[in-house]
Amino acid sequence: MVIVGIGIIPSVAPLLAAGAAGKNGVDVDAFCRTSLEHVYAIGDCAAHANSFARGAVIRLESVQNANDQANSVAKAVCGDPQPYRATPWFWSNQYDLRLQTVGLSMGHDTVVVRGTPASRSFSVIYLREGQVIALDCVNAVRDYVQGRKLVEVEARPSEAQLADPSVALKELI
Secondary structure: OOOOOOOOOOOOHHHHHOOOOOOOOEEOOOOOEOOOOOOEOOHHHEEEEOHHHOOOEEOOOOHHHHHHHHHHHHHHHOOOOOOOOOOOEEEEEEOOEEEEEEEOOOOOOEEEEEEEHHHOEEEEEEEEOOEEEEEEEEOOHHHHHHHHHHHHOOOOOOHHHHHOOOOOHHHHO
16 A cells, blocks of 8 residues: 655635735734734644744644644733744654654754664754754654753754763753
8 A cells, every 4th residue: 555645735715815925825923813904824824934943934734833823823812912932843653653753853954863773762863053953753752852852942962962872861951
C-alpha cells in the first residue's frame, strides 16, 4: 500500500474575496486579527509572523497551533488581548515509534544526533548559529520535554554536550 500526502491548500477564498490580505492563507497579526475589521482567523489557514521562524510569515498546520491561537482570539474578544506566541510542537505515534518535535528547524545550519538511530530511541537537535532551535525526538520523551526549554530560552550549549546522552538536556540551560 502506498499513501501519498500532497499537502493542504487553505480554503480562504471567501476571506480574500471580502478584502482580507493573504497569499498562502489569510494574513493575521499578533492577535490573530485579519485585515478585515472584527474578523479573526486561526489554525491551518492563518499566516502569521512567527518568532520561532525569525519572523517569517508561516502557517502552522497542527491542532496545538489552532488551540493556542483560539485562546488568543478568545482573550482579545473578551477585552484582554494577548499576543499569540506559543512554542511550536508536534507529535505522532507510528506503530512502536513516538515522534515528537519542538521548535521549527527551518534555517538550521548544524544538526546534532543524540543517541543512536539503530536503537530506535534518539533525538536530532537543530542549531542555527550555535542556538538550539528545534528537536526531533524518536522514542525519546525525556529529550523532548527537556529540549523544549532549550528552544524557549535560546540556549547555546556545546555540540558535544548535546550529543552526549549521559548529559541531561535540562543541565544545559
